[in-house]
Amino acid sequence: MGRQRQTPPLPLAEADPADDRRFVTALARGLAVLRCFTPADRWLAHQELARRAGLPQATVSRLTFTLTSLGYLRHRATTGEYALSPAVLSLGFSVLSNFQIGRIARPFMETLAEHTQAAISLGVRHDTSVVYVAHCRSTARLILGLDVGTRLPFAETAMGRAIWCAASPGLQAVVARRLQAEDPERWPAREAGLQRAETAWAERGYAGSESEWESEIAAIGVGLDLGDGREPLALTVGGPASRLQGALLHNDFGPALVRTGREIVAAIQAAGWED
Secondary structure: OOOOOOOOOOOHHHOOHHHOOOOOHHHHHHHHHHHOOOOOOOOEEHHHHHHHHOOOHHHHHHHHHHHHHOOOEEEEOOOOEEEEOHHHHHHHHHHHHOOHHHHHHHHHHHHHHHHHOOEEEEEEEEOOEEEEEEEEOOOOOEOOOOOOOOEEEOOOOHHHHHHHHHOOHHHHHHHHHHHHHHOOOOHHHHHHHHHHHHHHHHHHOOEEEEOOOOOOEEEEEEEEOOOOOOOOEEEEEEEEOOOOOHHHHHHHHHHHHHHHHHHHHHHHHHHOOOO
16 A cells, blocks of 8 residues: 655645635635636626636625626626626736746746747746746747736646645645645546656656646646745746657756756846845
């Protein structure tokens, strides 16, 4: 019988905020409703919002009324559907415009993109997802368009797995608990994928997801620990699984990714960047 993995106790600073009496559940639920919308969504029905948020329909009714009243949602009375309003976009663009890490990382990402002729992405964790904050293609231009803000699953992607491997045990425990609560049936498979990523990280210095999130996509990622206590970011190389495989991926692109990650961390620390 295999050894059972033990979840370490959480340091106070890394305990789940939802357990703190200062945590405002209603606010968290309202933000959860806003996160239900993906780049592919325009209008979502009330029932679909409740399903995606995992909340009772009565609760979603109160939340959508409040968010609509504040201007963050639009309501189409004829169908009962909701859509994000420009007010939400203004919040996101405000953050992105001040996100200096992407600017510091840009030249390093461009060089890596030209070397690999692949897509280079920089991302952060958001609950049980990861979000692109910068994206660079092999045209040597940093693309700040539709790709920025893209939300991907945490456990199945190279970006999420890289963040997991670079995270502290306490943060890992918080994320594991949320992933398990989000979908108990899928958690064993997700946990196995994260454990495989840890093994790869120990052997090669980066984590990967080859045809696991999408069958035609392969990616490898490295966590960027800035050393100041904040959560790690992730830098990834991604592209068609038919190309990103074997010796090219692991003997060439992998070492280049690890090297670039170290260069970005050093440049950020040298700049004395603060959020």
